[in-house]
Amino acid sequence: MNEVVTTSPTIGSNVEEVILKNIHFIMWDLGGQQSLRAAWTTYYTNTEFVILVIDSTDRERLSVTREELNRMLGHEDLAKAGVLVFANKQDVKGAMTAAEISKELDLTSIKKHQWHIQACCALSGEGYVECLGYILFFFHANQSSANRHL
Ligand SMILES: Nc1nc2c(ncn2[C@@H]2O[C@H](COP(=O)(O)OP(=O)(O)OP(=O)(O)O)[C@@H](O)[C@H]2O)c(=O)[nH]1
Ligand SMILES: [Mg+2]
Numbered sequence: 001m002n003e004v005v006t007t008s009p010t011i012g013s014n015v016e017e018v019i020l021k022n023i024h025f026i027m028w029d030l031g032g033q034q035s036l037r038a039a040w041t042t043y044y045t046n047t048e049f050v051i052l053v054i055d056s057t058d059r060e061r062l063s064v065t066r067e068e069l070n071r072m073l074g075h076e077d078l079a080k081a082g083v084l085v086f087a088n089k090q091d092v093k094g095a096m097t098a099a100e101i102s103k104e105l106d107l108t109s110i111k112k113h114q115w116h117i118q119a120c121c122a123l124s125g126e127g128y129v130e131c132l133g134y135i136l137f138f139f140h141a142n143q144s145s146a147n148r149h150l
Pocket of ligand 1: 007008009010011030031032033053088089090091092120121122123124
């Protein structure tokens with residue numbers, strides 16, 4: 001939306017309809033706190049694409065992220081889902097690169113899902129536009145239903 005907003009931790013979820021090149025996406029933003037993760041599965045039905053936003057400065061939690069990602073992708077309702085991983089906070093000195101995050105998350109071992117990783121910075125918007133192309137490519141290639149669930 002071309003503005004940086006002050007956020008607070010997401011409790012439960014927020015939903016937005018986003019229109020990209022005439023495709024209507026229903027986009028659910030889920031809270032990532034540990035106590036909220038058990039509820040993620042309730043959003044998986046009809047979800048066609050997952051966007052995982054990583055804090056690239058947080059090395060300690062990457063192994064937990066890998067476990068959560070693998071658990072998520074193992075769920076039958078997400079069997080056909082595509083995955084976009086954002087290596088966010090690239091503006092912070094010492095942030096891990098997308099390549100480092102890819103290695104730690106062992107993304108190359110993901111064979112049953114189409115995936116893509118992108119370095120980005122939510123504050124400047126850097127890296128986000130590039131990924132819109134990937135998302136649109138995914139949906140055109142997979143010819144799925146009219147309403148998109150992300
Ligand atoms: N420096 C920097 N800070 C960022 C960036 N993106 C987000 N932040 C900050 O990181 C903090 C957490 O951002 P949120 O968007 O609330 O994180 P979240 O992943 O939605 O957190 P949950 O809702 O708890 O899952 C906020 O203070 C943001 O301003 C970024 O690219 N660079
Ligand atoms: Mg949030």
